[in-house]
Amino acid sequence: MSAPLSDEHNHFPGLSRIGALLADPGRAAMLWALMDGSARPAGELTMVAGLSPSAASAHLARLTEGGLLAVEVRGRHRYFRIASADIAASIEALANVAEASAPQRTTPRPARTVPVEMRYARTCYDHMAGELSVQLFERMLSHKLLTLHGSTLEATPEGAARLAAWGIDVAGQRSRRRRFACTCPDWSERRPHLGGALGAALLEAWSSHGWVERTDRPRILRITPGGHQHFNDFLTN
Numbered sequence: 001m002s003a004p005l006s007d008e009h010n011h012f013p014g015l016s017r018i019g020a021l022l023a024d025p026g027r028a029a030m031l032w033a034l035m036d037g038s039a040r041p042a043g044e045l046t047m048v049a050g051l052s053p054s055a056a057s058a059h060l061a062r063l064t065e066g067g068l069l070a071v072e073v074r075g076r077h078r079y080f081r082i083a084s085a086d087i088a089a090s091i092e093a094l095a096n097v098a099e100a101s102a103p104q105r106t107t108p109r110p111a112r113t114v115p116v117e118m119r120y121a122r123t124c125y126d127h128m129a130g131e132l133s134v135q136l137f138e139r140m141l142s143h144k145l146l147t148l149h150g151s152t153l154e155a156t157p158e159g160a161a162r163l164a165a166w167g168i169d170v171a172g173q174r175s176r177r178r179r180f181a182c183t184c185p186d187w188s189e190r191r192p193h194l195g196g197a198l199g200a201a202l203l204e205a206w207s208s209h210g211w212v213e214r215t216d217r218p219r220i221l222r223i224t225p226g227g228h229q230h231f232n233d234f235l236t237n
Contacts, residue, residue, distance in 0.1 A: 088125030
């Protein structure tokens with residue numbers, strides 16, 4: 001069972017504990033490697049973090065006990081994944097804060113220096129992030145397919161029709177236990193993309209249509225020629 005979300009004085013519930021979990025570079029590397037929504041064995045995460053097996057085991061135990069990771073036992077192996085979509089969105093948001101608050105250099109390094117493949121289209125846990133995702137989300141808002149009220153997003157009747165054309169059952173997505181739709185800060189674009197159940201459903205639908213493909217590089221997505229045509233039509237019409 002994970003520890004209660006509070007510090008020893010019950011000040012700022014959980015923040016000091018979560019901050020301590022994220023403060024170690026090895027643990028941060030493991031978490032970032034899992035931001036593509038995958039479940040990975042301890043040995044692979046050990047290599048990603050550049051740690052000894054014993055040190056990696058201790059770090060993975062802390063992340064699991066702290067509620068940031070979930071573990072699945074498959075035969076003799078244990079596979080670790082981000083515990084929930086909300087935790088993945090929080091990690092992405094913190095990456096955005098870290099990028100925005102980095103000390104200014106003589107020649108500032110903008111977020112645009114992120115490798116172009118990752119900047120354009122990548123996964124953020126189970127939904128799409130990056131330049132294209134931000135553009136698509138902004139178009140949905142400007143075309144009144146989605147409406148934003150504070151932090152709450154809803155699909156309009158026109159939006160529900162467009163989503164249905166993409167193969168998404170809006171009512172079904174609303175009935176899921178997770179949030180229907182939410183903004184998720186994009187650390188490379190510094191503007192939000194679409195997250196939540198709807199964001200995950202869109203990536204699944206676009207993949208099933210053959211517009212988006214996963215690659216052998218973690219998190220990086222490939223937009224197919226058909227996808228480029230479809231998304232360009234949506235963005236320009």
